[in-house]
Amino acid sequence: MFLISKIGIIGEGKMGSGIFNYLLDYPFELTWVCSPQADTDKLTRQFAKRINRSLDAGIIDQQRFDSLKQTTLTRSLDDLKRCNLIIEAVPEIPQLKRELFAGLDKIVDPAAIFTSNSSSINPSRLAIAGNSRRQLAGLHFFYPVALKNIVEFTVTEEITEETRMVVETFLKTIQRRFITLDEKNSFMLNKIFLDLQNEAFLLVHAGHCSYVQMDQLVKTHLFPFGIFDFCDSVGLDTMLWSVMNYTAQYPHESYYSQFINALSELVSQGRLGMKTQRGFHDYPMESEVVPPPVNALEIVNHLRQAYLSSAKRFTALAHIPMDDANHAIKEYFNLDKGPFE
């Protein structure tokens, strides 16, 4: 079994940069490939300043500083030639990811493992002629990468035992707990949350409360963040892509259709969430607390039941040990207690 030593990270969005910065704390040789639009000069300057500050503050020693200076920040995929693990974190567009992997296939060592940080596209959908599915996998990190100690490792049917072991060893080296999912049960954590989003939306849509009231109730009784705050912070265009990708695999797709229609409508109006200052909410938000709806308790109980039953169903389908499921769900939702504790 070979060990990962040289890693290529592709994409300078919040996941790409988060993964790159997280991996800097581990002894790998990193190459970070940014898009043609990225200001790599600025990123390179920032990186140099950062490692200088770390050396000055005594966070790293001279030896580590010298090795970090070997890090490559580039716009060229050719610089990934010597990498034995690729982690792509480019926008959530299947064709873009497929073309990327097809191009890399001609550049990178044939033994290299290609992984995708996609939050909704299964790895085998990224395989095209010339790519070997055996060396493809999903490595779904969560934002913020430094704080969320959970990765969804999605394996294709064709993955070899060696590739599986190499990736697992890599995840243990970087001190990330992981759950292994097959492609039928991939993106389990987002799917649990999708059920909650859908239930919350249906309650608002039926007139039981407003979006603001719902988020306040959820923050007070269930999770540290509001459901619609979360959607707005992810971006409603990204949400829409993801939800459509998940539900396309479901036999009961129509259950989500009202939520999908609402997301489509908001996106077509240019209400993409926090990045456009408008989404389910308008930003900056009023800080005043609105009175809870009359049936607040029923709403909270309904959502709690939806959360528990969804967590139970997806955990059983994916055959995830209870302890791992508790940990994963706690990390994802930022909770002190898992659903099965």
Next chain:
Amino acid sequence: MAAITESIRNEVKEIVYSFFAEECEVEIAQINENTSIINDLDGDSLMFLELIEIFKKKYNLDIELKVIGKYAVKHPVTTIGQLVDMQLLIIEHENRLMEIDQ
């Protein structure tokens, strides 16, 4: 649990201001407590994490990132002034940060 003196307060403020001036390539004079980290400085959470590492080392703090993450979800930081205040709370309370709310 460290007591926050005027000197620590000033030192933290100076480190935060210098950090953002260097990282975001602006003059220190352009930064004040109401400066928005994202909108005015184009800053991000990675900068916040690096600052925590610097303070952890400087004040020998026993603080897990997870604890800070949980606190930050409940008390989001958007301005430089809020960031300085949160760093002071971290120095003061370390891993008992969440107990402030109880």
